[in-house]
Amino acid sequence: MIGSLFVTGPAGTGKSTFCGTLKEWLQEQQMESATVNLDPGADYVPYEVDVDIRDYISLSTIMQDYSLGPNGAQVVAADLMVEFVPQIKSLLENFQDHYIIFDTPGQVELFTFRQGSTHLVDALTEGKAMIAYLADSVVASSPSGFIAQKMLFGSIFYRFFKPTMFIVNKSDLITAEDNSRIMEWEQNPEKLSDDLMQEKQQIVKQYYSGIIKAFAESELISKIIPVSSVDRYGMEEVYSQMSNFFTGGEDTDTMYREE
């Protein structure tokens, strides 16, 4: 593999559609990629799946075997995934000169906050991994919605400590002005703070100003990548980030860890 991209984000933000669109876009540029579905609960996946966790894990079987409802079964399924790393790795050996795109479960916490998730990423990728965090453009177009999504982005970044793209998907659903404002908020905390005061009353200011300051002080400032997985907008920028990282000689471990 050239490198692996794990696509995560809140339910319904377009993760699976994004995986399919990126795969098609790469194909058109004569680049090879393979898709891995890591969502055992997916009824329908909108792309051709090359490696599928559903071949190993069945939610309905887990529900029966463990007497669980659908949410409990999802948690067990997320924990069980680690057991199938050898099988998945062996299938991925067929995709040597490929980018590997991992689609993750709809409930972001199943991929991000289970005990085995960091091990899963490391074991499947040998250090060449990036994360694509997908936020919803409609939610991100209000200052408070933007801050909430940014906190989740930060939480995912600190959990994996891998290069993490902040992608605002469904940008076709908001105006060009809203798209520009979102990009400006990321770079300019004062503008974000001013716009927030227009949205929220002064009384809540203290709750937000500390958070905005923390984003700046922790240097958790990234470049927002607006994308439309339906209009195929933004794929070039996503690829450019992947290519810089995967073929630019940097390794995730040497990038963020000292040992």
Ligand SMILES: Nc1nc2c(ncn2[C@@H]2O[C@H](COP(=O)(O)OP(=O)(O)OP(=O)(O)O)[C@@H](O)[C@H]2O)c(=O)[nH]1
């Ligand atoms: N307008 C618009 N709709 C989109 C875009 N990307 C995805 N969608 C739609 O959003 C809905 C959810 O898309 P999915 O790709 O299933 O989202 P997901 O994040 O994989 O969903 P879960 O895995 O169930 O959490 C579908 O109706 C998609 O067609 C986009 O860029 N623009």
Ligand SMILES: [Mg+2]
């Ligand atoms: Mg999905």
